[in-house]
Amino acid sequence: GAVVSQHPSWVICKSGTSVKIECRSLDFQATTMFWYRQFPKQSLMLMATSNEGSKATYEQGVEKDKFLINHASLTLSTLTVTSAHPEDSSFYICSAREGAGNEKLFFGSGTQLSVL
């Protein structure tokens, strides 16, 4: 089956630094990728929808200047957490789809970000 590779799987950084998370579709072209964050014992919260070659669409309340999303190719999307603070510590998950609508989604294994 299709695979989405996400890395790093965990990262620890100092407050004020930036962290980049990569999401790759390994055997299909992902026209759309989704970025989620998840706090302990809570559900996934959609942050933004990323379409190849265009600007990401952010959900209400998500700062686009803080969470930079780039989807420069059909197999790669990146999420950069800029000037990270302890409250940004969370589990970040990417998802990709090949088409639209009915097609099943493929998820990365997630990135646990801890900001000291």
Added chain:
Amino acid sequence: DAKTTQPNSMESNEEEPVHLPCNHSTISGTDYIHWYRQLPSQGPEYVIHGLTSNVNNRMASLAIAEDRKSSTLILHRATLRDAAVYYCILRDPLYMNRDDKIIFGKGTRLHILP
């Protein structure tokens, strides 16, 4: 997105069948019912999906009510590895624009007792 409601948690004994319910009373005629599960510290994984007829695959079965206002995910013989959060999601294949959002509810946390 049409809303789904699921019990917060369920418990089952190992090697017994598990029936996970999902209510979606506002489902539209073109919404597909998808199920995903999330194992601890991992991203979600696809389980099964269907439209009207019951569906079976190697992981589970999906029973869809005749009026489509509810569905049930069936794990025929639960193992400890099935302990996860199970999410029921509706997706509209006619929503073909690039802004299709995938919104997760709270899901059902399934505990398997050895």
